[in-house]
Amino acid sequence: MINLFAxxxxxxxxxxxxxxxxxxxxxxxxxxxxSLSIGLGLAISGIITFFFLLxxxxxxxxxxxxxxxxxxxxxxxxxxxxxPQNTYPRPxxxxxxxxxxKITTLIAxxxxxxxxxxxxxxxxxxxxxxWGLYNMKAKFLIYGGRGWTNVTRLHWHTQPSYPLLLxxxxxxxxxxxxKSLTGVAATxxxxxxxxxxxxxxxxxxxxIKRPLALMAALVLxxxxxxxxxxxxxxxxxxxxxxxxxxxxxxxxxxxTQKPRMALLAxxxxxxxxxxxxxxxVLLILLIISTCALLLTDKTYNQIQSKKLIxxxxxxxxxxxxxxxxxxxxxxxxxxxxxxxxxAYKLKYCNLQGFLITVHFYFTTMISLGWALTWGIIALIGxxxxxxxxxxxxxxxxxxxxxxxxxxxxxVYLMTAHFDLTWRLECxxxxxxxxxxxxxxxxxxxxLWTRNPNNQS
Amino acid sequence: xxxxxSKYLQIFIIIFGLIIISINLVFGFFGVMAQxxxxxxxxxEPGFQYADLKEGLQGVPIAGxxxxxxxxxxxxxxxxxxxxxxxxxxVLDLNNTTHRYTILDCTTPQEALGMLKIINAKPxxxxxxxxxxxxxxx
Numbered sequence: 001m002i003n004l005f006a007x008x009x010x011x012x013x014x015x016x017x018x019x020x021x022x023x024x025x026x027x028x029x030x031x032x033x034x035s036l037s038i039g040l041g042l043a044i045s046g047i048i049t050f051f052f053l054l055x056x057x058x059x060x061x062x063x064x065x066x067x068x069x070x071x072x073x074x075x076x077x078x079x080x081x082x083x084p085q086n087t088y089p090r091p092x093x094x095x096x097x098x099x100x101x102k103i104t105t106l107i108a109x110x111x112x113x114x115x116x117x118x119x120x121x122x123x124x125x126x127x128x129x130x131w132g133l134y135n136m137k138a139k140f141l142i143y144g145g146r147g148w149t150n151v152t153r154l155h156w157h158t159q160p161s162y163p164l165l166l167x168x169x170x171x172x173x174x175x176x177x178x179k180s181l182t183g184v185a186a187t188x189x190x191x192x193x194x195x196x197x198x199x200x201x202x203x204x205x206x207x208i209k210r211p212l213a214l215m216a217a218l219v220l221x222x223x224x225x226x227x228x229x230x231x232x233x234x235x236x237x238x239x240x241x242x243x244x245x246x247x248x249x250x251x252x253x254x255x256t257q258k259p260r261m262a263l264l265a266x267x268x269x270x271x272x273x274x275x276x277x278x279x280x281v282l283l284i285l286l287i288i289s290t291c292a293l294l295l296t297d298k299t300y301n302q303i304q305s306k307k308l309i310x311x312x313x314x315x316x317x318x319x320x321x322x323x324x325x326x327x328x329x330x331x332x333x334x335x336x337x338x339x340x341x342x343a344y345k346l347k348y349c350n351l352q353g354f355l356i357t358v359h360f361y362f363t364t365m366i367s368l369g370w371a372l373t374w375g376i377i378a379l380i381g382x383x384x385x386x387x388x389x390x391x392x393x394x395x396x397x398x399x400x401x402x403x404x405x406x407x408x409x410x411v412y413l414m415t416a417h418f419d420l421t422w423r424l425e426c427x428x429x430x431x432x433x434x435x436x437x438x439x440x441x442x443x444x445x446x447l448w449t450r451n452p453n454n455q456s
Numbered sequence: 457x458x459x460x461x462s463k464y465l466q467i468f469i470i471i472f473g474l475i476i477i478s479i480n481l482v483f484g485f486f487g488v489m490a491q492x493x494x495x496x497x498x499x500x501e502p503g504f505q506y507a508d509l510k511e512g513l514q515g516v517p518i519a520g521x522x523x524x525x526x527x528x529x530x531x532x533x534x535x536x537x538x539x540x541x542x543x544x545x546x547v548l549d550l551n552n553t554t555h556r557y558t559i560l561d562c563t564t565p566q567e568a569l570g571m572l573k574i575i576n577a578k579p580x581x582x583x584x585x586x587x588x589x590x591x592x593x594x
Contacts, residue, residue, distance in 0.1 A: 119488065121491060132540075132541055144544075153518075155540070216473065375472075447466065
């Protein structure tokens with residue numbers, strides 16, 4: 001709990017940063033602003049910590065706190081002078097029982113937060129990969145002195161090529177009061193778990209009626225497998241959060257056609273590769289799909305479309321820059337993806353390998369912890385597929401998810417260093433977990449939102 | 457889709473959603489109860505078996521790690537991962553005996569003596585769990 005000050009500091013940085021980017025004409029609700037601020041603020045703190053380590057050469061409590069306070073002061077000054085006040089769009093107030101709804105919402109979130117808070121203590125030191133990979137790397141960043149870069153010299157079984165956002169965030173939070181690294185990692189996991197559910201609600205209530213958005217968010221945030229995987233202290237919950245934020249901001253950029261919104265969306269897109277290597281694939285697919293649709297769809301103003309694309313890429317470049325430096329100058333090449341598969345004997349690159357993979361994923365989806373949640377996604381998909389493809393933004397996100405599925409399938413079929421079944425056991429649940437919030441969001445969004453082009 | 461049919465389907469989705477939330481909350485309640493039971497028992501930090509070797513590795517950037525067990529990625533590297541977690545920020549080099557210090561994970565004293573002889577090292581610290589910090593004979 002004592003570390004909450006550090007989280008608050010990051011939150012304030014994120015909040016002021018978003019306010020500055022969006023300017024006076026804020027098109028997002030205060031709730032969404034708050035939900036996005038948590039993720040952006042912590043990502044900025046992670047990036048600051050990385051560049052601090054790189055430039056100063058080692059971890060320093062005073063140094064990190066000073067830089068954070070300087071950034072906060074700078075953002076506060078800029079906000080104060082350029083944006084003395086701003087207003088948020090008011091939510092539709094036509095609910096008959098507005099007060100009752102607000103009380104229900106409050107009680108529901110208190111239950112969710114309590115549930116996640118208690119269940120997040122299931123593994124005090126986190127799941128296997130949490131302590132074995134992420135928390136272990138955080139120790140290198142904090143206690144490694146000038147040898148912190150040894151984090152990339154570790155044995156390949158501890159994945160030295162994995163992006164460092166989660167260890168960097170935990171190192172920053174730890175730096176303030178220097179109490180219990182395992183406690184910090186557990187709090188970060190629980191915070192992202194709750195924030196992802198909150199972001200889901202805040203984002204969805206921008207497009208559909210609030211009671212429906214609340215119901216959908218509760219379906220997600222109470223799903224046992226969602227709570228389990230989001231509180232294991234793995235980086236998957238970060239990717240789940242940033243992918244969902246990327247999808248929400250893409251929809252808002254397409255709908256509002258505002259370059260400032262596109263800049264913010266780009267920032268979140270660029271954070272995904274800092275969380276997990278899969279984020280690189282998602283970022284590339286998002287850029288390609290969005291550019292293709294904006295440039296080929298004649299219903300869009302081409303000048304405006306080019307402005308949006310420019311801002312999306314600019315935003316993504318700003319945040320992904322850290323990962324470029326890490327990947328080019330520090331990290332070894334990943335052994336998980338084969339770039340030259342012909343050099344290996346591939347025993348799973350056949351129909352059997354394909355069937356094993358599909359069957360394993362299907363079995364995982366119908367497992368007890370989340371079968372009903374996947375069921376509602378499948379049901380909505382079946383009854384609503386026409387509108388799904390009518391909406392341009394869901395068309396882009398479908399392309400992204402289809403491309404990502406093919407990439408994942410490629411990685412499985414090209415397995416050379418591991419046993420395929422073992423690999424599926426380790427990864428299938430986690431991949432499904434970080435895709436779940438975005439897929440559930442898209443299902444409810446496409447079913448209940450109004451088509452801005454009145455095509456349905 | 458016909459408007460009234462679409463309306464009915466939407467109502468069905470809402471009811472289905474509410475059922476899911478109810479079932480999830482029941483699962484959650486049992487999960488919380490189980491967690492309360494678990495909290496009564498103390499849990500040990502992963503790799504506690506290697507914790508006291510840390511002192512002998514202060515300031516050592518890299519050390520070897522040898523084990524009699526099967527350290528494969530599929531086996532989740534068992535002892536190696538545990539040792540690396542606890543002994544960070546010292547890098548452990550799996551199956552490399554060229555470093556000044558080596559951590560030995562052996563199941564029997566005979567196995568340990570055999571390994572020490574092969575790598576030409578002497579034990580600096582042996583703990584209650586049979587984990588050995590060995591230093592090369594110079």
